[in-house]
Structure formats: structure tokens, C-alpha cells
């Protein structure tokens with residue numbers, strides 16, 4: 001019964017995040033059309049590479065990025081970046097599942113709030129702080145379990 005409830009919950013999460021996922025799929029199709037690739041990793045479509053991947057990787061800071069998440073779609077510059085950023089981006093996938101179509105406006109508002117208070121719009125963004133906190137917790141757990149197994 002619990003599996004049934006979690007399957008229903010997951011289905012609603014996909015539906016709730018669908019407008020953002022549809023936007024991500026549009027960009028994903030562009031990546032595919034320009035020589036990129038796609039694969040599904042734990043229920044999320046990961047697009048990467050091609051001309052768009054090289055273009056975004058070549059941009060100067062702060063415009064360059066390794067990956068960006070839109071619903072259940074992650075757009076990355078290359079497969080290595082996707083692998084290294086996967087934990088962080090999957091936190092954003094769960095945020096989309098919670099916030100649905102309100103995620104992107106809430107994300108922008110959080111950045112504007114931080115900038116208006118003299119802080120960094122990306123690093124201090126509520127959603128980014130949450131993603132980095134989960135990412136660092138998972139990395140420290142992995143490190144301690146690796147030490148235990150060594």
C-alpha cells in the first residue's frame with residue numbers, strides 16, 4: 001500500500017512540475033538538434049553536449065554554467081559536469097516537485113531579495129543554499145562511509 005501511495009505521489013509531482021519540464025524539453029530538443037545527447041537518470045532527462053554545451057561552457061563568468069534544471073530535465077554542458085553536479089541538480093528537481101509552476105518566480109524573487117539586501121543573488125538564493133546544504137551533507141556522508149569501508 002505504501003508503494004502505491006508513493007507511486008501516486010510521484011505521479012502528481014511529475015504533473016505538478018510538468019510546465020517547467022515542458023520548457024526544459026524544448027531546450028533539450030534544441031540541444032539534440034545541435035548535436036547533443038540525452039539519457040534518463042533516476043527519472044530525470046539529462047541533455048548535454050553538442051554545440052550548445054560548448055557554447056555555454058565557453059562563456060565568461062558569471063554567464064557560464066555547468067548545468068541547469070527545469071522540472072524533470074537537466075541541461076548540462078557535458079556528461080562530466082552532469083555527473084559532478086547531479087546531487088545538486090536533483091535537489092532542484094525536488095524543489096520543482098514541491099513548488100511546481102511557482103518555482104521559477106520564487107527563485108527569481110529570492111535572488112532579487114538577496115540582491116536588494118546587498119547579498120549575492122546566486123549564492124545567497126534560498127533554493128541554492130538548500131541545494132548546496134543537501135549536496136554537502138550527502139558528500140560528507142559519502143566521505144565518512146568511504147572512510148569506514150577503507
Ligand SMILES: [Zn+2]
Pocket residue numbers: 088092127128131
Ligand atoms: Zn543550483
